[in-house]
Amino acid sequence: MKTNIITYATLLLSLLILDGIWLGLVAKDGYQQAMGHFMREQVIIWPWVAFYLLYPLAILILAINVQLPTQSRFYFLWRGFVLGAAAYGTYNLTNYALVVNWPLSITIKDWLWGAVLTSSCAMMGGHVWLKCSFRVKLNDI
Numbered sequence: 001m002k003t004n005i006i007t008y009a010t011l012l013l014s015l016l017i018l019d020g021i022w023l024g025l026v027a028k029d030g031y032q033q034a035m036g037h038f039m040r041e042q043v044i045i046w047p048w049v050a051f052y053l054l055y056p057l058a059i060l061i062l063a064i065n066v067q068l069p070t071q072s073r074f075y076f077l078w079r080g081f082v083l084g085a086a087a088y089g090t091y092n093l094t095n096y097a098l099v100v101n102w103p104l105s106i107t108i109k110d111w112l113w114g115a116v117l118t119s120s121c122a123m124m125g126g127h128v129w130l131k132c133s134f135r136v137k138l139n140d141i
Helices: 001-025 028-037 045-064 073-098 104-140
Strands: none
Touching: 001 028, 001 045, 001 104, 028 104, 045 073, 045 104, 073 104
16 A cells, blocks of 8 residues: 555656646647647636546556566556557547647647656656565565
């Protein structure tokens, strides 16, 4: 339980930092330019909070805390990439299919970013999970 809590906190923090850098610095102007006409004047906060609380939990359950005989950093990286590609792909491809004038460039960039972001977070969280799990097992002896 303690391992999962520490890993979740690591995932949440890494997700907030990496996505904050991406949304606040790297891609901000591109998103604003391509999707400014879609944006609300008054942002609704609760969906954002819900996403940032639930997504690290999904990474923990689906990419890290899976009972398999071998788990390595590459394993976490790969499973995170697949999860991110599926999650962000669902969002971006659905928007591209349904929303009039949804930019293809944003679809591709955001889809790729989601896969890289989730992969990076899963690798960091997986590293912490392995370290904590190893310590817990040693302490149980």
